[in-house]
Amino acid sequence: MDARFPAVAQQILLIERELRVQGWWEEQAPSAEALASVEPFCVDSLAFEQWLQWIFLPRMKDLLEAGAALPRVSGIQPMAEQVYGQQARAQGLIVLLGEFDALIGGSAS
Template identity: 50%
Template sequence: MERIYSEVAEQLLLIEAEMRRLDLWAAQPPSAEALASTEPFCVDTLTLPQWLQFIFLPRMRQLIERELPLPRQCGIAPMAEEYFRGDAGGKLVERLAELDGRLQRG
C-alpha cells in the first residue's frame, strides 16, 4: 500500500477516536432516507458528526481498501470550525485540518 493510503488511514482512525472521545459517535445509524440526501454534506438531514461517521469515513476507507484515487480537496476542517464554533471540537477540527492538508499534498 502506498504511503499516502497508510497515512490517511491513520488520520481516519484519529478522527474516529476523537469523535468517540467527544461522545459524538452514534450507536445507531440515521434512517436510510437521511443517508440518501443529495445535498452536500447531507446538510439537510445529518449533523456534521453523523455525516463524518456514516458517509465520509466509510467512503474514505473504501477508497483506501481498494487503492482508488483519493480526493485532492476535501475542505472539511472549515465546515467543522463553523459547526463547533468554539465548542469542545478543537482537537477534532485539528485532525480534520491535518487530513485536508495530507490529501492536498497527495
C-alpha cells in the same frame, strides 16, 4: 499505490477515535432517507458528526481498502469550523480534520 495511503488511514482512525472520545459516535445508523441526502455534508438531514461517521469515514475506508484514487482536495475543516465555531469540545476534531485536509492536498509534512 498512493504514498498518502498510510497517513490517510492513520488520520481516519484518529478522527474516529475523537468522535468516540467526545461521545459523538452512534450505535444506530440514521434512516436511509437521511443518509441519501444530496446536500453537501447532508446538512439538511444529519448532524456534522453523523455525516463524518456514516458517510465520510466509510467512503474513505472504502477508497483505501480498494486502493482507489484518493481525492486531491478536501475542505472538511472549514465546514467543521462553521458548524462548531469556538466550542472547546470540538477543537481536537477540527485540528484532526485540518490535518486530513493537508494530507489530501499534499501539504502535510
